[in-house]
Amino acid sequence: MGSQKPLLEVSGVTLQYKTPNLLVTATYRVDFNVLEGDRFILLGPSGCGKSTLQKAVGGYITPTEGEMRLKGQVIRAPGPDRMMVFQEFDQLLPWKTVRQNVAFALTAARKLKGKEADERAMHYIEKVNLTKFADTYPHMLSGGMKQRVAIARGMAMEPDILLMDEPFAALDALTRRKMQDELLQLWADTRFTVLFVTHSIAEAIKIGNRILLLSPHPGRVKAELNSTTDPKDAALLEQRIQHMLFADEAKEIIDA
Ligand SMILES: Nc1ncnc2c1ncn2[C@@H]1O[C@H](COP(=O)(O)OP(=O)(O)O)[C@@H](O)[C@H]1O
Numbered sequence: 001m002g003s004q005k006p007l008l009e010v011s012g013v014t015l016q017y018k019t020p021n022l023l024v025t026a027t028y029r030v031d032f033n034v035l036e037g038d039r040f041i042l043l044g045p046s047g048c049g050k051s052t053l054q055k056a057v058g059g060y061i062t063p064t065e066g067e068m069r070l071k072g073q074v075i076r077a078p079g080p081d082r083m084m085v086f087q088e089f090d091q092l093l094p095w096k097t098v099r100q101n102v103a104f105a106l107t108a109a110r111k112l113k114g115k116e117a118d119e120r121a122m123h124y125i126e127k128v129n130l131t132k133f134a135d136t137y138p139h140m141l142s143g144g145m146k147q148r149v150a151i152a153r154g155m156a157m158e159p160d161i162l163l164m165d166e167p168f169a170a171l172d173a174l175t176r177r178k179m180q181d182e183l184l185q186l187w188a189d190t191r192f193t194v195l196f197v198t199h200s201i202a203e204a205i206k207i208g209n210r211i212l213l214l215s216p217h218p219g220r221v222k223a224e225l226n227s228t229t230d231p232k233d234a235a236l237l238e239q240r241i242q243h244m245l246f247a248d249e250a251k252e253i254i255d256a
């Protein structure tokens with residue numbers, strides 16, 4: 001496994017927002033590699049540039065410094081090889097049913113047509129346990145169900161990498177835990193590659209196999225950690241991460 005070529009290579013990436021009278025540096029010279037099959041986590045406090053990094057992988061923002069490569073090709077624009085799942089519940093088209101929402105992404109990207117798109121859609125709808133709701137409109141679904149549709153839609157495209165930005169953050173605690181379990185089950189079933197953004201340490205440890213810890217604004221790489229499924233090790237890892245994040249906060253207070 002050690003010689004495996006990374007699927008996604010992020011090298012020295014600085015990301016900035018330029019407004020007429022302001023230059024915001026969101027991340028500074030960030031490096032990381034995602035391997036095929038990774039559940040790779042971007043973890044850090046609010047405002048450290050996690051979403052910005054993910055949007056750059058999505059091809060929506062161009063680095064001012066450094067580069068990102070997917071399968072060796074520099075990322076320059078969005079593409080169906082990278083599908084995003086967001087936190088918001090309103091990412092589905094309200095006038096389309098569940099299966100139409102999932103199939104629409106496939107036909108819009110000209111991946112599949114009519115019947116084939118519908119079959120592929122139903123396959124992934126089944127994977128997220130929504131077969132019974134395939135002909136339902138989004139407004140009839142709970143928040144967790146809507147997120148499952150968004151996941152099915154992303155997965156149906158069979159992208160090289162699935163980009164998830166705090167997809168469960170707006171859910172209640174119980175549903176959130178259930179969704180985390182379901183995502184892990186789905187991964188065990190299909191072994192996709194996911195780049196998952198969260199500010200929750202517990203979620204990072206639970207979902208990820210590798211965790212990139214970012215420092216507060218502007219985001220720099222603070223540490224790269226391997227996660228663990230052993231509860232005792234997980235508790236230790238959580239403490240260690242909390243300690244590292246607290247050290248940053250303490251420094252900010254002292255500097256200020
Ligand atoms: N469209 C934008 N214009 C200007 N600054 C932005 C914009 N989006 C985000 N930022 C700034 O970039 C930094 C990183 O934001 P973001 O990537 O959303 O962080 P995170 O997802 O880790 O909370 C923050 O300081 C934020 O205020």
Ligand SMILES: [Mg+2]
Nearest residue numbers: 050051052165
């Ligand atoms: Mg964010």
